[in-house]
Every structure is written in structure tokens, then in C-alpha cells.
Amino acid sequence: MEFERLKSLAISDSGFIFDPASGHSYTTNGTGVSIITALKSGANPGDIAPLIMEEYQVSPDDAERDVADFLDGLRKLMLI
Amino acid sequence: MQLTIAVSGINAIDNPGPGTGIVRALRESALAAEVDLRIIGLAYDSMEPGIYMHDIIDKSYLMPYPSAGRDSFLNRIAHIHERENLSVIISALDAELPLYIDVKDMLRERFGIRMLIPDRTMFQLRDKTRLKELAERIGIKVPEYTVCGSYGDFTAAVESIGCPCMVKGPFYEAFKAYSPAEADEHFHKIVNKWGYPVIVQSFIKGDEYNVIGCGDGKGADFGLFAMRKMTVTNLGKVWNAVSIDNKPVLEAARSMVEHLHWSGGFELETMVDAKGDIYLIEVNPRFPAWVYMAAAAGINLPERMVRLLTDRVFEKHSNYSSGKLMIRFTGEMLRDIADFEKIATVGEL
Numbered sequence: 001m002e003f004e005r006l007k008s009l010a011i012s013d014s015g016f017i018f019d020p021a022s023g024h025s026y027t028t029n030g031t032g033v034s035i036i037t038a039l040k041s042g043a044n045p046g047d048i049a050p051l052i053m054e055e056y057q058v059s060p061d062d063a064e065r066d067v068a069d070f071l072d073g074l075r076k077l078m079l080i
Numbered sequence: 081m082q083l084t085i086a087v088s089g090i091n092a093i094d095n096p097g098p099g100t101g102i103v104r105a106l107r108e109s110a111l112a113a114e115v116d117l118r119i120i121g122l123a124y125d126s127m128e129p130g131i132y133m134h135d136i137i138d139k140s141y142l143m144p145y146p147s148a149g150r151d152s153f154l155n156r157i158a159h160i161h162e163r164e165n166l167s168v169i170i171s172a173l174d175a176e177l178p179l180y181i182d183v184k185d186m187l188r189e190r191f192g193i194r195m196l197i198p199d200r201t202m203f204q205l206r207d208k209t210r211l212k213e214l215a216e217r218i219g220i221k222v223p224e225y226t227v228c229g230s231y232g233d234f235t236a237a238v239e240s241i242g243c244p245c246m247v248k249g250p251f252y253e254a255f256k257a258y259s260p261a262e263a264d265e266h267f268h269k270i271v272n273k274w275g276y277p278v279i280v281q282s283f284i285k286g287d288e289y290n291v292i293g294c295g296d297g298k299g300a301d302f303g304l305f306a307m308r309k310m311t312v313t314n315l316g317k318v319w320n321a322v323s324i325d326n327k328p329v330l331e332a333a334r335s336m337v338e339h340l341h342w343s344g345g346f347e348l349e350t351m352v353d354a355k356g357d358i359y360l361i362e363v364n365p366r367f368p369a370w371v372y373m374a375a376a377a378g379i380n381l382p383e384r385m386v387r388l389l390t391d392r393v394f395e396k397h398s399n400y401s402s403g404k405l406m407i408r409f410t411g412e413m414l415r416d417i418a419d420f421e422k423i424a425t426v427g428e429l
Binding site for chain 1: 287289307308310321322323324325326327352354356402403
């Protein structure tokens with residue numbers, strides 16, 4: 001997975017995301033902010049579910065599913 | 081010191097000309113603090129809003145239509161110059177540009193009026209009918225298109241390209257047609273208004289990214305600014321836009337300036353599809369109507385152009401922030417009928 005495009009995104013705490021190359025903007029929730037922030041700081045996708053589990057007190061299955069779904073969304077938007 | 085600049089395209093209507101944006105950019109520039117800036121509006125119709133915008137345009141004159149010929153055009157400029165002592169003319173309308181190209185040297189020699197505009201070769205190389213050649217040279221794609229000189233050509237082109245397609249006039253106006261019948265309707269509308277050729281272009285689904293810039297005529301630009309159209313009017317004119325930092329699109333603009341040795345303001349219009357491929361839609365040979373957006377974001381091209389033409393130091397950078405939003409709005413003003421009477425009868429206000 002390529003994360004170069006993701007690294008150029010501007011993301012605010014409110015979940016507002018701006019892509020300076022395309023001018024598109026998106027909104028996400030707190031979990032999305034945590035996932036993108038982790039990816040931008042160089043975390044591997046496989047390392048993110050435990051972070052989500054701990055931060056949001058969810059089961060490992062839920063965390064893994066949420067991360068997978070979110071990555072799928074980013075892929076569809078061609079952000080990764 | 082007074083510096084008098086004439087600006088055309090002050091028709092700030094639903095299909096806006098760039099003139100009032102150029103004037104606002106000049107009024108808000110650092111140059112305005114250095115000199116006593118006098119702005120003259122050059123209009124073709126008594127109802128062009130810029131004529132009545134006395135807060136930014138000091139005086140306006142009606143011009144003869146370019147179709148009236150070179151002599152009549154030159155005589156009018158001579159008359160205006162005699163009264164106003166023009167230093168610079170910024171032409172902002174495609175239809176008048178060929179005439180200015182013809183008289184540019186004469187204006188400089190006879191009156192000392194300077195202009196930064198393309199020459200005839202550059203003007204022709206960016207013509208809508210020659211986009212394929214230009215796109216290849218600057219390394220981007222071009223939608224399939226056919227230049228039609230007759231109704232027969234047109235129906236054949238629509239059949240071959242298929243719908244939806246874009247139907248475009250030689251200078252202005254472009255309509256999306258979802259069916260041959262709709263294309264037909266647009267064809268007649270364009271021919272009646274602008275004549276031939278009519279261009280049929282395949283429709284590219286994607287985002288419209290446009291670049292404004294200014295070339296020095298020697299292969300270098302002195303400022304580029306890119307934006308994505310967020311919303312457009314029914315006429316396809318931008319209503320909201322956001323500044324972007326899209327390196328391939330900016331590079332295409334830089335390459336165009338280098339390849340054509342472009343002189344003057346321009347707008348590079350592109351479409352970027354879902355795969356990220358860039359398609360050249362057209363090159364407008366003057367500043368676009370959204371010129372103020374770039375100026376407000378720090379790339380004040382009208383100011384830089386005037387500084388260049390009047391031998392002043394000017395910036396050449398393209399450093400601006402992405403994520404700056406342009407919000408166009410409507411507005412009204414109230415003027416006395418005497419103003420209309422004056423411009424309609426005397427030709428100046």
C-alpha cells in the first residue's frame with residue numbers, strides 16, 4: 001500500500017480532511033482521524049487495530065473490521 | 081505620479097468578463113500605494129456593470145466592436161489616449177485580441193501605450209482547433225474532438241464522437257449535449273451567435289482544474305496559480321473554487337509557456353479523470369474572470385504585468401497556499417438614469 005498521497009492530506013481534529021492536490025475535502029469521525037494520523041506517522045495497517053482497541057475500548061474483531069473498512073474507503077477515494 | 085491603465089472585459093454579468101477582477105486586483109495591489117492609479121474601463125455595451133462601478137473604475141468609454149475594423153478601433157483609442165494619457169491597456173476579451181495583436185506595435189510607437197499580449201503565432205497555436213498538437217507538446221492528453229465547418233461535418237462528428245459530448249463555439253460558450261437532438265440545438269445557437277467553426281469534443285468525466293498564469297514572451301512565467309472548480313453556473317462558469325497544489329497541472333502550464341514562449345495572461349483549462357489523467361480542454365489567451373482569486377491569494381498577476389510593462393521590479397514566484405476558497409456573489413447598485421444617458425449618448429461616463 002502506498003501512503004504518499006495520504007501524507008500530503010491536511011487533517012484537523014474535527015475530522016475535516018483536505019487534499020491539497022485535488023482540492024477535495026472529506027469528513028470523518030474520531031476513529032477515522034486516529035487511523036489516518038497513525039498511517040501518516042508511518043504505522044503499518046496491521047499495527048493500527050490494537051491502537052483503536054485501546055483508544056475506543058472495543059473488541060479486537062470490531063477494531064480490525066473498522067480499520068479494514070476505513071482502509072477500503074480510502075482506497076476507493078484513491079487516497080492510498 | 082499618475083499611472084493610467086485601461087482595462088476591457090468589464091462586463092461583470094452572468095457570463096463574466098475578467099475586467100472588474102483585474103481592476104480589483106490592481107486596486108488592492110502594492111502598486112496602488114506607490115502611484116496614483118487611474119483606471120479606465122473599455123466597454124462594448126452601455127449596460128456593462130463595470131461602467132457604473134465608480135468606486136473602482138474612474139471613467140469608462142464605449143468602444144466600437146472589433147468587427148467595425150482596425151481604423152475605427154485605433155481612432156477610438158487615440159481619442160481616449162488624448163484625454164487620459166494611457167500607459168497600459170489590459171485586454172481581457174478573446175474577440176478583441178486579434179485586433180490588439182495587429183495594432184500593439186503601433187500603439188507603442190504612436191502613443192507609448194504598452195501591452196503584454198501573445199503574438200499571432202502564439203494565439204493561433206493555442207486555438208481550440210489545434211489542441212491536439214499543443215497537448216502532445218506539453219505532455220498531457222486531449223479529448224477527442226472534431227472541428228466542424230458545416231452542418232454536415234457537425235452531424236458526422238456527433239455520430240462519431242457520441243453523446244454526451246461538448247459543443248463549443250470558436251471564441252466563447254460550451255454546452256454539454258446528452259443527445260444528438262440537444263447537440264443540434266446547441267449547434268444552431270452557437271452558429272447564430274458566433275459563426276463557424278463549431279467544435280465537437282468528447283465529454284471527459286472528472287474534475288476541472290484550471291491554471292492562471294502570465295508569460296514573459298521569452299519562455300518563462302511570472303506566476304502560476306491553480307484551482308479546482310467546486311460549483312459552476314448553468315453556463316459552466318465557476319461560482320466556487322478552491323486553490324490547489326497540483327504539480328502535474330502546474331507543470332503542464334509551465335511547459336505551455338515555455339513551448340509557446342507565451343506572452344501575457346492566460347488560463348489553462350484541464351479536466352482530470354478518475355485515473356488522474358490530465359486532459360487539455362482549452363487555453364484562454366487572457367486572464368480568466370476568476371483572476372481576483374489568484375491575486376487575493378498572493379499571486380497578483382495584473383499587478384505584475386503592469387509592473388513589467390512600466391519597467392518596475394515585480395515578483396515572479398508561485399508561492400500560494402492551497403485550500404483558499406473563492407466564493408462568488410451577486411450584488412446590486414443604484415445609479416441615476418443620467419449615467420446611462422451619458423454612456424449611451426456620449427459614449428463615456
